[in-house]
Amino acid sequence: MENNELLEHFDRMLRSACTPAAIREVEEGGSFDSMWEPIAQSGFLDALVSENAGGFGLTLAEIQPLLRALGRHAVPLPVGETMVARAMLANAGLDLPPGPITLAVALHGAGMPVPFGKTCAHALVDFGDVCELVSADAAGLVTTGVRGSVDAMLTLTGSGGGRHIERPDNGLLPIAAVLRAISMAGAADHLLEMTTAYANERVQFGKPIGRQQALQQQLAVMAEDVVAMRMAAQLACAGGWPLNLAAVATAKSIASTAAPRIAATAHAVHGAIGISEEFDLQLYTRRLHEWRLAHGAETYWNRILGAARLEADRCSIDWIRDAIFA
Amino acid sequence: MFDTLTLARLPEEDEALRPLVRQLAQDAVAQMPMDARARSWSGFDAAFSRKLGQEGLLGLTLPKEYGGGGRGPFARFVVVEELLNAGAPPAAHWIADRQSAPLILNFGTEEQRQFYLPRICKGEALFCIGMSEPGSGSDLASVRTRAERTESGWRVNGQKIWTTNSLHSDYMIALLRTSGNPQDRHKGLSQLIIDLKVPGITIRPITDLAGDAYFSEVFLEDVDLPPDALIGTEGEGWKQVTAELAFERSGPERIYSSVVLLDGWIAHLRKHGRIDDATRALVGDFTARLATLRAMSIACTARLAAGESPVVEASITKDLGTSFEQELPNAIGDDLASHPGEAIAAELYRALAFVAQIAPSFSLRGGTREILRGIIARGLGLR
Ligand SMILES: Cc1cc2nc3c(=O)[nH]c(=O)nc-3n(C[C@H](O)[C@H](O)[C@H](O)COP(=O)(O)OP(=O)(O)OC[C@H]3O[C@@H](n4cnc5c(N)ncnc54)[C@H](O)[C@@H]3O)c2cc1C
Numbered sequence: 216m217e218n219n220e221l222l223e224h225f226d227r228m229l230r231s232a233c234t235p236a237a238i239r240e241v242e243e244g245g246s247f248d249s250m251w252e253p254i255a256q257s258g259f260l261d262a263l264v265s266e267n268a269g270g271f272g273l274t275l276a277e278i279q280p281l282l283r284a285l286g287r288h289a290v291p292l293p294v295g296e297t298m299v300a301r302a303m304l305a306n307a308g309l310d311l312p313p314g315p316i317t318l319a320v321a322l323h324g325a326g327m328p329v330p331f332g333k334t335c336a337h338a339l340v341d342f343g344d345v346c347e348l349v350s351a352d353a354a355g356l357v358t359t360g361v362r363g364s365v366d367a368m369l370t371l372t373g374s375g376g377g378r379h380i381e382r383p384d385n386g387l388l389p390i391a392a393v394l395r396a397i398s399m400a401g402a403a404d405h406l407l408e409m410t411t412a413y414a415n416e417r418v419q420f421g422k423p424i425g426r427q428q429a430l431q432q433q434l435a436v437m438a439e440d441v442v443a444m445r446m447a448a449q450l451a452c453a454g455g456w457p458l459n460l461a462a463v464a465t466a467k468s469i470a471s472t473a474a475p476r477i478a479a480t481a482h483a484v485h486g487a488i489g490i491s492e493e494f495d496l497q498l499y500t501r502r503l504h505e506w507r508l509a510h511g512a513e514t515y516w517n518r519i520l521g522a523a524r525l526e527a528d529r530c531s532i533d534w535i536r537d538a539i540f541a
Numbered sequence: 542m543f544d545t546l547t548l549a550r551l552p553e554e555d556e557a558l559r560p561l562v563r564q565l566a567q568d569a570v571a572q573m574p575m576d577a578r579a580r581s582w583s584g585f586d587a588a589f590s591r592k593l594g595q596e597g598l599l600g601l602t603l604p605k606e607y608g609g610g611g612r613g614p615f616a617r618f619v620v621v622e623e624l625l626n627a628g629a630p631p632a633a634h635w636i637a638d639r640q641s642a643p644l645i646l647n648f649g650t651e652e653q654r655q656f657y658l659p660r661i662c663k664g665e666a667l668f669c670i671g672m673s674e675p676g677s678g679s680d681l682a683s684v685r686t687r688a689e690r691t692e693s694g695w696r697v698n699g700q701k702i703w704t705t706n707s708l709h710s711d712y713m714i715a716l717l718r719t720s721g722n723p724q725d726r727h728k729g730l731s732q733l734i735i736d737l738k739v740p741g742i743t744i745r746p747i748t749d750l751a752g753d754a755y756f757s758e759v760f761l762e763d764v765d766l767p768p769d770a771l772i773g774t775e776g777e778g779w780k781q782v783t784a785e786l787a788f789e790r791s792g793p794e795r796i797y798s799s800v801v802l803l804d805g806w807i808a809h810l811r812k813h814g815r816i817d818d819a820t821r822a823l824v825g826d827f828t829a830r831l832a833t834l835r836a837m838s839i840a841c842t843a844r845l846a847a848g849e850s851p852v853v854e855a856s857i858t859k860d861l862g863t864s865f866e867q868e869l870p871n872a873i874g875d876d877l878a879s880h881p882g883e884a885i886a887a888e889l890y891r892a893l894a895f896v897a898q899i900a901p902s903f904s905l906r907g908g909t910r911e912i913l914r915g916i917i918a919r920g921l922g923l924r
Contacts, residue, residue, distance in 0.1 A: 407542055411921045431918035438917055439861040442543055446836040447829070449548035468829040517825030518818055524828045525816055530804045531831060532626045532797070539832045 222280045228257050229288040235495050241291045242363040247334050251315060254294055261311075263302035270305065276452040279397060283445070286401025289498045291365045293317040293331035295394040300339045304348065307380040312337055312348070318391040319354070320510065325370045330395060330509045332356040332367025339380075340371065341387035349375030363497075366505055389463040392510040393451045396466040399474055399506050400444040402499045406481045407441045409496065410434065414484055430484055437480045440473035454541060461538040464520035471513035474503040543920070546854045548836055549843035555616040562598055562620050565589075566627035576891035578628025579801045582635055582794045583755050585709060587667070590633035593620075594664030599638050603646060608659035614845040618793060618838070625797040632706055632755070637661045640788040641668035641714055644732075648773030648781055657712075657734075670789075671701040671715030671735065671759060672782065679912050681716065682726040682779060686761060688717040688733055694768040695733060697741075701759040705906075707744050708757050713737055714785075716778050730778030733770045741765070751899050784850050789907050791841040791855035796834040796862035798903055799869040802896045803827060805889045806873045813883045823872065827865075834862050853920030856913040863903040863910070870897035 232253045241247045254260070262278045264270020282295045293315050300316040314336025319329045322343030329338065338354040340347050355370035383390075411434060414425030424430055451458065451466035478500040482489045489496040507513075527534050569589045570578055577584065593599050601616040603609025610616060617638070624631045642661045645653055660666035677683045686699025697717060707713060713735045721729035737744070741764035746754040773781045810820060837858045844851035874893055877885050904910040918924050 404542060407921075411542075411923060414923060425918075425923040428915070431921075431923050432911065432914045434921055434923060435857075435860070435914035435917035438542065438921060439857050442546055442837065442857050443830075443833050443861060446546070446548060446840065447833040450832065450836050453548060462832075464825065465829040465832045468825060469833050472826070472829075513826070514822045517822040517829065519821075519825065520828050521821030521823065521825030522816065524824050525807070525810060525821065528811065530626060531800060531807065531828065532622060532835075535828065535832045535835060539828075540835070 218277065218280065222284065225257070225259055225281050226284050226288075228253055229284055229290060233288045233290050235289075235498065238289055238291050238498060239363075241334060242365060244333075247292055247315070251292060254292070255313070260294070260297050260301055261305075263298045264305045264311075265302070268305040270302065274452075274455050275393075275458075276449070276455065279449060279452045282394060282397040283401035283404070283448070286398030286403075286502070287405045289402065289405075289502060291331070292334050295398065296331065296335075296339075296391070299390055299394065300337075300348075303339065303346070303380060303383075309348070309378055309380065316348070318387045318394070319369050320386065320388050320391065321369055321371055322386065325355075325372050326368055328359060328366045328505070328509060329356060329369045330366050330391075330506065332365070332369065333358060334365045337377075338369075339387065340369075340375065341382060342374070343386065344382060345379050346382045346387060347374060347377045347379050349377040353377065361505075363501060364505060366509070384457055385460055388510055389458045389460055392467040392516070393448070393458060393463050395506040395509045396444070396451065396470040397448040399470040399503060400441070400448045402502050402506075403441045403444050403473070403477045406477055406496070406499050406503075407434075407437055409499070410437065410481045410484045417486075424484070433480050433483065437477055440477050444470050444473050450539060459539065459541060461520055461523055464516040465539055467511060468513045468516040468520065471507040471511075471516070474507040478503045543854060543857065545844060545849075546837065546840045546851075546857070547843075549839050551615050551619060551839060555612060555619050558598070558616060558619050559623055561596060562593075562623040563627070565592060565596065565598075566624050566629035569629045570627050573628065574891070575628075575801060575805050575888040576895050579799075579805075579892040579895050580630070580753070581625060581628060581798050581801065582631055583705075583753065584628070584630025585632040585706065585755070586630040587633040587664070587709065589630055590664035590667075592664070593631075593634065594662060599634050599664055600642055600658065600662030603642055603658055603662060607646070607654055608662035609642075610662075614842045618842045622793050622797070625794060625800060628801040633667050633709065634661075634664045636670055636706065636710075637666060637668035639792060640670070640785050641712075643788050644714065644781065644785050645734075645772060647784065648732075650769070653734075653769065653772065666712065667706065667710040669704050669707040669710040669713045671704055671707075671713040673703045674700060675702050679909055681782070682730070683723045684716055684718055684730065685723055686715065686717050688719050688731065688766075690719075691765065693765065695766040695770050697733065697735065697761045697764040697766065699761050701761070703747075703756045704744075704759050705756045707737065707759050708746055708754075710737055713759065714772065716782055719775055719778075727779040729776060730782075731775045732772045732778045732781050733766060734772050735761075735764065735766060735770065739764060739766065749899070751895055783852065786908065787850040787852045787855055788845070790859045790913075791838075791845060791851055793835070793838045795859040795907070796831065796838055796865065798863075799866045799896050799900070800831075802873060802892050803831075803869055805892055806877070809877070809883070809886070809889055813880075815880070815883070820876075823876065827869065827872075830865050834858065834865060837861070853917055856908075856916040856920075859907065860904070860910055860913045860917070866903050867900045870900055
């Protein structure tokens with residue numbers, strides 16, 4: 216499949232651009248230009264832009280493996296968000312600005328964390344009635360102070376003086392949540408790989424700790440969560456644009472519910488080494504925790520899904536088939 | 542990891558079976574209270590199974606030349622999903638349709654296929670699984686029941702247990718030792734199709750904690766069988782059983798066992814107009830998990846359809862699915878009994894009590910939770 220080639224190419228590019236050292240540099244406040252450049256050069260940022268407007272015209276389902284790779288490589292930049300924003304801007308006939316664009320939702324007021332708020336040139340902000348492309352400087356993005364985090368708090372509640380585009384139905388929250396859910400699936404997949412590899416290497420009591428049935432059982436549960444996350448994310452992308460809200464809720468609920476369990480098992484298996492800064496595990500477990508909260512945690516989305524479900528006089532299987540698998 | 546488990550769609554032509562199955566299932570459950578429907582795939586009704594056979598809804602994965610539907614695992618998924626959705630009683634044909642027929646198709650001789658498969662497709666040959674023994678549960682390779690070659694075929698001695706539906710079945714496919722002894726483990730095991738009407742077989746039902754008697758003990762004393770009782774290759778029983786278990790574990794029954802209760806509870810919530818945040822969140826959590834499990838189950842079906850034996854993928858789905866099935870009665874019981882102003886209908890209460898009591902079996906039957914997790918760990922390269 217040509218999609219596989221695309222993925223391999225993208226994956227290779229990310230592996231060389233986003234080494235753990237480069238990620239740490241960006242996380243510590245260094246410039247992200249040299250990491251962004253190869254990503255921008257690759258052309259992938261216009262994957263979702265229509266062919267008429269000079270993009271690839273791919274669907275969300277088609278680029279879902281690429282988005283997952285972003286999580287697998289702990290990319291500290293809003294690459295998926297930029298893809299989405301560029302497609303929306305191009306659709307509205309606006310010029311596409313250079314640099315990373317993150318997605319932010321301002322309609323619930325200030326004080327919510329915005330993923331990649333520190334590593335963007337622009338933010339596409341959903342104000343509830345309209346979306347506005349605001350430069351990072353004008354967006355009122357205040358660092359959270361969390362060590363290593365590239366997220367920021369949004370303080371902007373009124374216009375930032377940028378260009379307006381029409382707000383999609385349901386705004387930016389669903390797509391922003393799905394992007395996080397997909398990245399979480401990628402990060403979780405990487406954690407599973409790291410953790411099983413470590414379990415096979417680390418020797419205690421004369422044999423690899425992975426031979427201990429207690430750890431095998433925990434890792435099996437971790438694998439189940441990782442697969443469930445991936446499937447739920449795929450489900451949310453399957454229907455294309457506009458996103459199916461029930462499927463979005465499913466994906467983010469599953470991802471956010473599983474995230475702390477996955478992080479906990481990864482750490483438990485690694486022992487003390489996993490607690491150290493210089494070991495890469497923390498790059499991934501921190502992301503899982505942050506992205507779990509970003510754009511609505513599990514209870515937020517469960518309520519939305521539950522409300523829709525309770526409105527219907529149907530049995531569960533029928534409702535799920537129509538509302539989520541549609 | 543496990544990237545082959547990926548989102549798949551049910552083909553339109555298989556979806557097209559849904560209205561017919563739904564009609565038949567609805568007719569079958571019209572007079573059944575919720576707690577009877579909550580028996581899910583344990584419910585037994587031979588006439589209903591024959592009816593499904595007449596309508597061409599059994600043996601969908603089998604070639605047409607053997608009376609099958611010539612379709613595949615996706616078609617079977619649709620039929621099974623509809624039966625479980627309604628709580629219709631599919632137990633009579635269940636095991637034959639799910640695993641005995643594919644086993645016979647894959648490993649049987651042409652004569653065996655001609656002999657068994659058309660009747661399975663009509664719902665007229667009912668099968669049970671003779672794997673477990675009093676001394677062999679999870680450690681299945683330790684089975685002791687023996688089949689010895691005689692001049693006229695085979696002679697079987699020993700005992701099987703927990704054999705679901707054996708009392709009402711025509712045949713049991715048994716895993717037996719045909720050479721060596723239990724210490725030889727995987728070597729020397731074979732599968733035989735045992736006609737349960739032949740002399741020397743005593744079947745003693747075992748009443749379960751809910752008062753049902755679905756499973757039994759099967760005693761085999763000098764049971765003489767013809768040579769063609771052997772299915773597949775002598776000594777290859779372990780390999781065959783492994784393939785059979787992939788069929789046994791990968792179906793949607795591993796996620797839907799409590800779905801009748803779930804729907805009964807949601808109807809209760811709607812009746813009482815309860816839409817507070819906590820209720821919404823709980824309903825949403827269950828819905829998200831059920832939808833994701835459905836996607837995983839369809840993905841497993843796609844691996845079967847591709848001709849693979851998704852042993853690890855099926856274990857992943859079954860373990861997550863049964864955990865979900867088991868959590869439902871706990872959470873629903875807490876919810877119902879924590880809202881004292883809302884009268885609980887008697888049949889909902891009975892359905893809840895039934896599922897709560899029987900739920901531990903969900904992660905025992907078809908391989909225990911711990912064994913499945915061991916299989917997943919092997920898939921991860923840890924063993
Ligand atoms: C409702 C129902 C229907 C059934 N129908 C059939 C049927 O039709 N045909 C049939 O052949 N069998 C049937 N069975 C039997 C079923 O396959 C067995 O119950 C199952 O294989 C477990 O065996 P056991 O019950 O002897 O438990 P045991 O194997 O004794 O296990 C007891 C506990 O020990 C754990 N354990 C055992 N070994 C290990 C290990 N190596 N590592 C970690 N933990 C371990 C198990 O996980 C379990 O928690 C049925 C069971 C039930 C409950």
